[in-house]
Amino acid sequence: MMTARIHVTLKASVLDPQGSAVTKSLHALGYDEVADVRIGKYLEVKVNTTDRAVAEERITEMCEKLLANTVIEKYEFQLVEA
Amino acid sequence: MMTARIHVTLKASVLDPQGSAVTKSLHALGYDEVADVRIGKYLEVKVNTTDRAVAEERITEMCEKLLANTVIEKYEFQLVEA
Numbered sequence: 001m002m003t004a005r006i007h008v009t010l011k012a013s014v015l016d017p018q019g020s021a022v023t024k025s026l027h028a029l030g031y032d033e034v035a036d037v038r039i040g041k042y043l044e045v046k047v048n049t050t051d052r053a054v055a056e057e058r059i060t061e062m063c064e065k066l067l068a069n070t071v072i073e074k075y076e077f078q079l080v081e082a
Numbered sequence: 083m084m085t086a087r088i089h090v091t092l093k094a095s096v097l098d099p100q101g102s103a104v105t106k107s108l109h110a111l112g113y114d115e116v117a118d119v120r121i122g123k124y125l126e127v128k129v130n131t132t133d134r135a136v137a138e139e140r141i142t143e144m145c146e147k148l149l150a151n152t153v154i155e156k157y158e159f160q161l162v163e164a
Binding site: 001007008009019022025026029031033034035036037038039040041042043044045046047048049058061062065066067 | 083089090091101104107108111113115116117118119120121122123124125126127128129130131140143144147148149
């Protein structure tokens with residue numbers, strides 16, 4: 001069993017309205033030191049695989065096909081034994 | 083300038099319907115090795131602070147007050163220079 005810790009984030013060139021809203025809310029709460037907020041997704045995917053190379057290939061496929069919208073998002077992941 | 087990399091995830095005891103939906107979708111795509119998916123948020127918060135201790139305290143406050151719903155979610159963060 002392995003766990004893939006996947007981060008899916010907007011590409012740097014893509015506007016993040018959700019992050020802007022959170023920035024404004026934090027300012028309204030008095031956190032004036034906040035310069036920028038970017039919001040992404042974090043997924044933990046457990047797979048019944050023991051072969052790390054196979055797992056990496058399959059997780060990459062899953063990201064490309066379903067988990068990330070590669071037009072506007074990028075993804076990265078670490079595989080850990082679990 | 084520092085960046086807080088914040089993970090907000092559902093507590094282990096809380097059901098994750100979004101994760102279940104993704105698990106089913108991955109199975110439908112033929113990824114039968116997927117045992118479980120949990121989905122959380124990933125935030126990058128840039129703050130104009132140079133004092134690490136102050137930054138940690140303030141980020142913790144932001145998580146408690148706005149960024150996480152501590153009834154059902156937990157959070158953790160790393161502070162990096164950026």
